Amino acid sequence: MNIVVLVKQVPDMEKVKFDSERGVVDRKSAGTEINPFDLNALEAAVQIGEKIDSTITAVSMGPPSAKDALKECIARGATRGVLVSDIKFGGSDTRATSTILSSTIEKIGAYDLIIAGEKTVDGDTGQVGPEIAEFLNIPHGSYISKIQEISESEIKVCSEIWEGTYLKSIKLPALITVTKDINVPRLPSFKNKMKARKAEIEVMTFKDLEENLGADKVGLKGSPTKVKKIEVPQTAKREGKIYRENIPQAVEKLVDIFEEKKVVD
Template sequence: MRIVVCVKQVPDAKDVRLDPVTNTLARDGVQSIMNPYDRHAVEEGVRLAGELGGKVTVLSMGPPQAGETLREAVSCGADEAVLVSDRAFAGADTWATTHTLAQAIKTIGGADLVLCGKQAIDGDTAQVGPGLAERLGLPYVTCVKKMLSCDGQTIRLQRLMDDGYDTLEARLPALFTVVKEINEPRLPSLKGKMKAKKLVIKTLTATDIDADPDQIGLKGSPTQVVRVFSPQPRGARTMFSGTVDEQVEQLAAELEKIL
């Protein structure tokens, strides 16, 4: 089975801050990490490949330093890594990103199964997985919480819902986005770290993947972020403390004042 896992390098959420002058994310001095949801996608890909036989390729679009995230994925069990990197990709929104990733997957020979994290913590759109499936012409399921069985042609799984879960069946090839409940990512092994250190990451440019110049980067992005800002607090705020029962009584008392 050929499994491709899409991963993204993102700023560490605990270090994220806004530049007060430009009102954009300040990235200087902020540590970058693998998107947390993508860790679970990598783990599930490695687990499935171990059970069914096959190869796991981790794929990322980003600057050269995104190679660090790919090496981390390999140290956790992935077999090979591909970085799609080109200045022409700068400023891409989810539409342009899915075109780039789809072209890259086609270039490396396609996949029987594509796995993505539910969403990236820096954008939180959850659009790339479904958009990529549409670009590749694949059926997809979002928010997968458990893989129940797979015979190499069909996968039975559970999809997380607000009030429980759905049990679904999908034929391969397909694309799934996963949530954190699906597994517990393993720690890098010593053997994996040694492999990752020696790994030669395959790097592809826009020309290598035959990307459409009108569908990549800022030029190919129909949406653009004009400004990012922290909303200012509005109105008076009251903090409740104590046990749950005590807080409920305090809330009831406050509501009585305005009613």
């Protein structure tokens, strides 16, 4: 079975800063890591590979530094890594990103299953996976929390949508996006880490994909959505007051606050 896992290198969201004027994340302001949901996607692929002989290709679109993320994927069980990187891809929104990645998957060749995380922590849209499936004209299932069965021709999954759980049977080839509940990603062994350090990461550029891509379909030109403004809410600070001597006054003050907040009548 040929499995493609979509991976994104994202900034540390607890430390990253935002460029409000340009409407983008300042990715240089913090360290990077593999998107947590994509680690669940990779683990799902590895578990399938333990049941069915599989080739697992990790694909990431990003700057040259994303090679490190792909090498980590190989250390965690991927067979190979493919980086999609070109300055022309800068500023791509979800549609342009999906166009580029779907073209990459077609370029890679035969695939049976594509697995992605349900969303990325820096974008939080959950759109790229389903959009890729639409561009490839294959069925897809979103918010998958469990893989019940898989064969060479179909996959049975549990999909968590709103407050319901749906059991779905999807014919292959197909795409699924998974939630964090599907598994607990394993840590790479020292042996696999050393193996991954020597791994060669294949790089695809715009030139490699231009047979199916036009310059007007990628980057800012190919992005119909624009961020006009970013507002970062101020962190709320807890307020407190300490009463040590006048306890009756403290009780009266607390009662007044509770009545004001309608905690008591």
